[in-house]
Amino acid sequence: MREPHVREIICLEPSSLALRLKGQPHVTLLESVMRSEHLGRYSFIACNPAQTLKVTRDGTFLDGVRQQATALALIDRLVAQNRQHHVPGLPPFQGGLAGYIAYDFGRSLEPHARIPDFDPVCPDLILHHYDTVAAFDHMQERAWIISISPEKADQFEALLDSKPKALGSPAIAGWQSNFTQPDYEAAIARTVDYILAGDIFQANITQIFSAAIPEVFDPLAFYRLLRLKNPATFSAFMDYDEIQIASSSPERLLSLDGASVEARPIKGTRRRDADPSRDAALIAELTSSRKDRAENVMIVDLLRNDLSRVSKPGTVKVPVLCGLESYANVHHLVSVITSELRDGRGIGDLIGATFPGGSITGAPKIRAMEIIAEIEKAPRGVYCGSIGYIGFNGKTDFNIAIRTAQFAGGIARVQGGGGITARSHPQAEYEESLTKIRRIMEAFKP
Numbered sequence: 001m002r003e004p005h006v007r008e009i010i011c012l013e014p015s016s017l018a019l020r021l022k023g024q025p026h027v028t029l030l031e032s033v034m035r036s037e038h039l040g041r042y043s044f045i046a047c048n049p050a051q052t053l054k055v056t057r058d059g060t061f062l063d064g065v066r067q068q069a070t071a072l073a074l075i076d077r078l079v080a081q082n083r084q085h086h087v088p089g090l091p092p093f094q095g096g097l098a099g100y101i102a103y104d105f106g107r108s109l110e111p112h113a114r115i116p117d118f119d120p121v122c123p124d125l126i127l128h129h130y131d132t133v134a135a136f137d138h139m140q141e142r143a144w145i146i147s148i149s150p151e152k153a154d155q156f157e158a159l160l161d162s163k164p165k166a167l168g169s170p171a172i173a174g175w176q177s178n179f180t181q182p183d184y185e186a187a188i189a190r191t192v193d194y195i196l197a198g199d200i201f202q203a204n205i206t207q208i209f210s211a212a213i214p215e216v217f218d219p220l221a222f223y224r225l226l227r228l229k230n231p232a233t234f235s236a237f238m239d240y241d242e243i244q245i246a247s248s249s250p251e252r253l254l255s256l257d258g259a260s261v262e263a264r265p266i267k268g269t270r271r272r273d274a275d276p277s278r279d280a281a282l283i284a285e286l287t288s289s290r291k292d293r294a295e296n297v298m299i300v301d302l303l304r305n306d307l308s309r310v311s312k313p314g315t316v317k318v319p320v321l322c323g324l325e326s327y328a329n330v331h332h333l334v335s336v337i338t339s340e341l342r343d344g345r346g347i348g349d350l351i352g353a354t355f356p357g358g359s360i361t362g363a364p365k366i367r368a369m370e371i372i373a374e375i376e377k378a379p380r381g382v383y384c385g386s387i388g389y390i391g392f393n394g395k396t397d398f399n400i401a402i403r404t405a406q407f408a409g410g411i412a413r414v415q416g417g418g419g420i421t422a423r424s425h426p427q428a429e430y431e432e433s434l435t436k437i438r439r440i441m442e443a444f445k446p
Contacts, residue, residue, distance in 0.1 A: 001083045001084060001085055002082070002083070002084040002085070002148065002392075003084070003085050004084055004085070004087060004094055004095060004146050004147065004148065005146070005147045005148065005149055005150050005152075005153055006087055006090065006144055006145070006146055007144060007145045007147075007150075007153050007157070008142065008143070008144050009134065009143050009144060009145055009157065009160065010143065011136060011141050011142050011143040012143070014029060014031050014043040014044075014045050014134075014136055015029065015031060015223070015224055015227060015237070016164065017045055017134065017160055018045060018220060018223075018237060019164035019165055019167070019220070020159060020160055020161075020162045020163070020164050020165070021045065021047050021159055021160070022164075022165035022220060022239075023165060024047040024048060024159065025047060025048055025049070026047055026048070026049050026052070026128050026238075026239070026240055026241075027045070027046075027047045027237070027238065027239045028044075028045065028046050028047070028098045028099060028128065028130070028236075028237075028238050029043070029044070029045045029223075029236060029237040029238070030043060030044045030045075030093070030098065030234075030235075030236050030387070030388065030389060031043040031044075031045075031227065031235045031236065031237070032138060032233050032234070032235070033227045033231040033232055033233075033235045033248070034231040034232050034233050034250070034327065034328075035138045035139075035233075036233065037139060039233040039234075039252070040138070040233040041091075041137060041138055041139050042091040042092065042093070042135065042136060042137060042138070043091075043135075043136040043138065044091065044093045044098070044133055044134065044135050044136070044389065045133070045134045046098060046128075046130035046132065046133040046134070047130075047159070048132075048156075049128030049129050049130050050129045050130070050131045051063055051078070051128070051129035052064075052126065052127075052128050052129070053071065053074055053075070053078070053097070053125065053126070053127045053128075053129070054123050054125065054126050054127075055071045055105060055108075055123060055124040055125035056120070056123045056124065057117070057120055057124075060074065062074060071105075071125055072348035072349070072351060072352050073348060075097065075127070075346075075347060075348045075351070075390060076346040076347065076348040076349075078097065078129060079096070079097075079346065079347060079390060079392060082096070082129070082392045083392055083393075084148075084392045084393050085393065086391075086393035086394060086395065087146070087393075090135060090137075090144055090146065091135035091136065091137050091144075092257070092391060092393075092395035092397070093133060093135060093389045093391050093395060093397070094133065094135065094146045094391060094392075094393050094395075095130060095131055095132065095133055095146055095147070095148065095391065095392055095393075096129070096130065096389055096390050096391040096392040096393070097127040097128065097129055097130075097389065097390040098127065098128055098130055098133075098388070098389040098390070099125075099126045099127040099128050099238065099240075099387070100125070100126055100127075100238065100245065100382050100385055100386065100387045100401065101124075101125050101127075101351070101355060101385050101386045101398070102120075102121075102122060102123070102124045102125060102379075102380070102381055102382050102385040103356050103360070103379075103380040103381065103382070103383060103384040103385040103401075104118070104120060104121075104124050104379045104380060104381065104385075105124040105125050105355065105356075105385065106355055106356040106361075106369065107369075108124070109352055109355060110365075110366050110369065112366070113366045113369055113370055114370050115369060115370060115373045116373055118373075118378060118379040119379070120379055120381070121243075121379050121380070121381030121382075121406065121408055121409075121413065122242055122243040122381050122382060122406065122408045123242060123243075126240055126242075126243075127390070131147065131148040131152060132145065132146070132147035132148065132152045132153060132155075132156045133145070133146055133147075134146075134156070134160060145157055145160075167218050167220060167221040167224070168216050168217060168218030168221055169214065169216045169217055169218060169221060169446070170217070170218065170221040170222035170224075170225050170443060170444065171214070171217070171444060171445060171446040172211050172213065172214065172217055172222075172412050172444045173211065173444075173446075174211045174212065175209045175210070175211045175414075175441070175444075176209065176210060176211065177207045177208065177209050178207060178208045178210070178376075178377075178378065179207045181430055184207050184426075184429075184430050184433070185426035185427060185429075185430055186426070187205060187375045188205060188420055188424060188426040188429045188430070189426050190375065191203050191205055191371065191375065191420040191424075192420060192421075192422060192424055192426075194371055195420070195421065195422045196422060199367055199371065200362055200363065200364060200367050200368050200371060201298050201362070201363045201364070201421070202295055202298055202299075202362045202363055202368070202419050202420055202421045203361070203362035203368040203371050203372055203419070203420050204359070204360045204361060204362050204368070204372065204384070204417060204418065204419050204420070205372065205375055205376070205417050205418070205420050205429075206376060206380075206383075206384075206415045206416060206417025206418075206433065207415065207416065207417060207433055208376070208378055208413060208414075208415050209413070209414045209415070209416075209437065209441075210411050210412065210413050210414075211411070211412050212410060212411065212412075213407055213410050213411065213412050217407075217412075219237070219239065219244035219245075219246055219405075219407050220237060220239070222246055222405070222443055222444065223237040223246035225443040226246055226248050226405070226439070226440060226443040227248060229328070229439045229442050229443050230248040230327070230328050230329055230403060230439035230440065230443070231248070231327075231328055232248040232249055232250045232327060232328075232403065233249075233250055233252075234247070234249040234250065234251065234252060234387070234388075234399035235247060235248045235249065236249075236387045236399070236401075238387070242408060243381075243382070243406060243407065243408040244406070244407040244408075245382050245387070245401075245404065245405070245406050245407075246404070246405045246406075246407075247382075247387055247399070247401050247403065247404040247405075248403045248404075248439075248440070249387070249399045249400060249401055249402050249403050249404060250266065250325065250327050250332065250402075250403070251264065251265070251266045251334075251357075251359065251399060251400040251402055252264040252397070252398070252399055252400070253354065253355070253357045253386045253388075253398045253399060253400045254350065254354055254396070254397075254398055255395075255396060255397040255398075256341065256347060256350060256394075256395070256396040256397075257394065257395055257396075258394050259340050259341040260338070260339075260340060260341075261307060261311065261338060261339045261340070261341055261350065262336065262337070262338050263303050263307065263336070263337045263338075263354065263357075264334055264335070264336050264337075265296070265299045265300065265303055265334070265335055265337070265357065265358060265359040266325075266332045266333070266334050266359055266400075266402075267292065267295045267296035267298075267299050267333060267335075267359055267419055268286055268289065268292030268293065268295060268296050268322070268332060268333030269286070269292075269330050269331065269332055269333075269418065269432060269435070269436070270282040270283070270285060270286040270330065270331045271329065271330055271331075271435045272326070272327075272328070272329055272330060272331065282331060283324065283326075283331055286324070286331050286333060287322070287324055287333070290423070291421060291423035291424070292322075292333055293322050293333065294421060294423070295419045295421050296321075296322050296333050296335055297321070297322070297335075298363050298421075299335075299358045299359045299363065299419075300318055300321065300335045300337060301363070302358035302363045302364075302365060303337050303354070303357075303358050304316050304318070304337060306353050306354045306358065306365075307337060307339045307353065307354065308339075309353045310341060310342055310345045310349045310350055310353045311339035311340055311341060311342055312339070312340045312341070312342050312343075315338075315339045315340040316337065316338075316339040317337070317338050317339070318335060318336065318337050318338075319336050319338060320334070320335055320336035321335050322334075322335055323335065323336070328439060329435070329438060329439045330435065330436070347390055347396050350396075351398075355386065356369075356384060356385065356386075357384075357386070357400045359400065359419070360384040360400055360402065361384075362419065362420075380415065381406050381408070381413065382401050382404060382406050383401055383402070383404050383406060383413070383414075383415045384400065384401060384402065384415070385400075385401050386398040386399060386400060386401060387399050387401050387404075402436070403436065403437070403439075403440060405440055412444075414437055414440050414441070415437075416433040416434065416435075416436035416437035417429075417432075417433045417436070418432045418433060418436070
């Protein structure tokens with residue numbers, strides 16, 4: 001088991017260091033912008049990976065070489081081959097795999113699901129093996145380079161000390177949805193019909209906004225605006241060959257610390273209001289809503305079932321049910337589910353049991369995914385997938401990639417929607433889909 005090399009550095013804003021790494025291969029920034037002791041304490045940045053695991057419609061590849069093993073089996077193998085000691089007192093990600101798992105990767109986990117093979121937005125999975133990372137503890141206002149060697153640390157520190165690069169424009173105009181308002185409301189009504197017919201209890205339905213990417217557009221410039229307009233605990237910026245991603249997600253899919261698992265599904269949303277009395281009224285409306293609480297409880301039951309497949313019997317608990325969390329643009333109902341991973345199970349098993357997250361599919365999950373594909377008629381790409389890390393020290397954390405913009409193939413994409421139940425009102429769901437993306441669209445304005 002390896003012992004990492006640790007070097008303390010000046011604690012600068014992580015997104016400002018991304019300016020210095022601009023142009024380096026495969027930059028990954030995982031940033032807690034809305035900071036708190038439990039969820040928003042740490043940030044990480046890395047580039048120049050030692051290895052790359054990628055899944056496309058053509059197969060699974062490690063450093064460009066096609067593999068016979070599944071991606072989840074390869075993840076477990078890479079973790080086993082690169083075990084390293086956890087350095088106490090430092091941020092949890094101290095080197096390992098980081099990147100994204102696209103929503104559409106879920107199709108391979110449910111081969112019996114009737115989901116069309118849409119033309120992909122991006123690879124289904126990109127996880128880079130970073131052997132050197134800068135890690136930030138925002139509560140202590142301290143930062144470190146953590147690396148497999150002093151030489152690697154020297155090289156990375158030189159990059160972090162380099163001159164910041166110039167930024168381009170964050171602006172994109174000409175957005176169009178794949179639904180008109182009447183069509184989206186009809187899609188919601190159709191989903192309610194599926195629920196009343198007994199197909200499902202709920203499904204997460206979204207609309208897709210897209211626009212051509214101007215030549216002067218700079219995704220990092222956009223991310224730096226987004227993080228200010230919509231600060232979130234699980235923000236991220238990734239600049240990969242095929243795709244650039246800017247995310248300001250408030251939602252955790254799962255974390256793993258040794259054998260301890262935590263999931264934090266979000267279900268139930270109200271907009272924020274600048275007037276304190278109206279804002280308080282919206283909170284009261286949300287916390288007393290039978291529809292929103294029922295929606296949240298259904299997803300909690302789904303996740304309890306998912307986690308029980310890989311957890312020790314009797315360890316699946318719900319310490320928080322429908323708790324209130326408030327963000328820059330919205331209030332949410334958030335629940336917390338915990339468990340202990342069964343002996344002999346690894347992170348690959350945990351991802352296989354829980355991905356994609358129930359809060360952005362519905363219940364039952366497989367039928368909800370089929371109905372989502374039928375109604376949305378498009379792949380989701382990274383949106384509603386997961387962004388995060390798998391540490392070689394036994395620490396893992398992944399968000400659910402909501403409030404996320406993706407840039408690939410000359411097209412920018414943003415999606416917004418919500419969970420549909422028998423009590424859903426089509427016009428209200430349309431308005432909620434716009435509320436979810438309002439701060440993202442503001443960041444695209446000149």
